[in-house]
Amino acid sequence: MKGIFPTDEVKLGIMRRAVFIAPYFATTTLRFIRAALSLDGVRLALVSHESTGKIPGDVAGRLGAYVRTENALDSISLERAVRRAAEQLGGVDAIVGAMEELQLPMAEVRASLGVAGMTVDVAKNFRDKGRMKDVFRSAGIPCARHAVATNRAAAEAFADRSGFPLVVKPPAGSGARSTFRIDGAAAFEDYLDTIPPSAETPALLEEFITGEEHSFDSILIDKKPVWYSVSRYLPTPLEVLRTPWIQWAVLLPREVDVPEFDPIRAAAAEALSALGLESGLTHMEWFRRNDGTIAISEVAARPPGAQFTTLLSCAHAADLYRGWAEVMILDRFDPPARKFAAGAAYLRGQGRGTVKAIHGIDRVARGVSDLVVEAKLPVKGQSPSGGYEGEGYVIVRHPQTAVVERALREIVTCVRVELG
Ligand SMILES: Nc1ncnc2c1ncn2[C@@H]1O[C@H](COP(=O)(O)OP(=O)(O)OP(=O)(O)O)[C@@H](O)[C@H]1O
Numbered sequence: 578m579k580g581i582f583p584t585d586e587v588k589l590g591i592m593r594r595a596v597f598i599a600p601y602f603a604t605t606t607l608r609f610i611r612a613a614l615s616l617d618g619v620r621l622a623l624v625s626h627e628s629t630g631k632i633p634g635d636v637a638g639r640l641g642a643y644v645r646t647e648n649a650l651d652s653i654s655l656e657r658a659v660r661r662a663a664e665q666l667g668g669v670d671a672i673v674g675a676m677e678e679l680q681l682p683m684a685e686v687r688a689s690l691g692v693a694g695m696t697v698d699v700a701k702n703f704r705d706k707g708r709m710k711d712v713f714r715s716a717g718i719p720c721a722r723h724a725v726a727t728n729r730a731a732a733e734a735f736a737d738r739s740g741f742p743l744v745v746k747p748p749a750g751s752g753a754r755s756t757f758r759i760d761g762a763a764a765f766e767d768y769l770d771t772i773p774p775s776a777e778t779p780a781l782l783e784e785f786i787t788g789e790e791h792s793f794d795s796i797l798i799d800k801k802p803v804w805y806s807v808s809r810y811l812p813t814p815l816e817v818l819r820t821p822w823i824q825w826a827v828l829l830p831r832e833v834d835v836p837e838f839d840p841i842r843a844a845a846a847e848a849l850s851a852l853g854l855e856s857g858l859t860h861m862e863w864f865r866r867n868d869g870t871i872a873i874s875e876v877a878a879r880p881p882g883a884q885f886t887t888l889l890s891c892a893h894a895a896d897l898y899r900g901w902a903e904v905m906i907l908d909r910f911d912p913p914a915r916k917f918a919a920g921a922a923y924l925r926g927q928g929r930g931t932v933k934a935i936h937g938i939d940r941v942a943r944g945v946s947d948l949v950v951e952a953k954l955p956v957k958g959q960s961p962s963g964g965y966e967g968e969g970y971v972i973v974r975h976p977q978t979a980v981v982e983r984a985l986r987e988i989v990t991c992v993r994v995e996l997g
Pocket residue numbers: 721744746750751752753754756783784785786787790813814815816862874875
């Protein structure tokens with residue numbers, strides 16, 4: 578990899594200098610930062626919006642440099658900060674960050690500084706979902722019909738062609754925010770009146786796919802797939818958001834190397850190759866339609882959110898936070914074998930207000946406590962997130978998939994988070 582200001586240590590391949598971009602220090606972000614700090618032969622700098630006082634002591638003590646920036650999502654500010662970090666490190670070989678919105682600005686900074694890693698064109702393929710689906714279509718990868726509409730007439734033309742139901746979403750959204758299923762012409766006209774698509778705020782419209790939604794999380798090194806995992810969403814995030822009483826769950830079956838997943842393994846490899854990724858951990862979402870065929874929904878060139886990296890770590894008895902850091906900074910990965918099934922149940926407040934009480938947790942604890950590996954229970958007074966991840970989670974694992982699936986169902990049916 579080419580870096581600026583290469584030193585002899587680096588030329589000899591002894592030391593790699595990496596800049597980690599983390600606008601804020603969320604719990605998960607800190608896990609990735611600590612993982613990067615644990616790698617041998619890496620000197621790490623941190624770029625953040627946070628003041629130095631907010632850096633946990635164990636992290637601060639191991640950093641090669643720290644640079645505060647006012648806006649890490651703006652490539653000009655980010656470049657300034659990365660240059661300062663690189664000066665303190667004596668150069669930079671890798672620029673990394675786990676957040677979705679950072680992927681394009683980081684690629685722009687890599688381009689100006691001549692640092693290897695995901696390029697601007699490739700980052701755009703991942704960030705712009707309309708462009709991503711164009712790439713998929715021209716590569717013959719199964720996906721929903723789609724159109725990006727910048728005005729009402731274009732949106733109506735898509736609905737005429739594709740029919741209902743359809744899905745509307747922002748072309749660069751996340752967390753399923755502003756993503757809606759529209760079932761008929763009247764609801765569509767209401768939507769167009771309320772959130773009219775324009776050149777400034779285009780809408781991505783998609784054929785609605787009916788089926789089971791899954792993820793396909795995988796690692797590529799030098800364009801070769803080296804590891805993957807499949808999870809199943811119970812039910813789809815969109816269904817969860819449309820139905821306030823549903824608490825979401827995700828199941829990572831123990832068995833992934835099975836014929837049932839042959840089609841997604843093949844399509845995912847083609848999709849990542851068509852998008853142009855060379856190395857990285859990606860989080861793909863896909864459907865199995867009721868007729869058995871598959872469709873890729875989208876893919877992000879970053880680790881998954883919603884505690885998935887913990888789930889992946891549990892299912893493989895390995896540290897996938899560190900795995901991601903190794904891929905991104907050292908361009909290498911030792912693929913761990915799947916040893917367990919794992920799953921997460923997301924606890925979601927019911928009603929209005931803030932968290933008032935959690936019911937049923939004692940009853941569940943008696944049945945599944947041996948399976949629980951990590952939990953974050955909602956706390957009294959907590960404001961609801963409004964998202965499908967809810968207010969807390971319980972992560973379970975066991976060698977048998979059926980046991981994990983039963984535990985998840987028990988948790989989401991017995992535990993009730995009361996808002997008031
Ligand atoms: N074409 C489609 N057909 C059926 N359901 C869809 C379709 N597109 C999106 N969805 C549903 O809406 C959810 C959110 O859509 P999408 O993943 O594109 O948005 P997102 O904002 O990236 O969400 P996230 O950050 O949760 O992945 C999906 O997980 C899926 O349940």
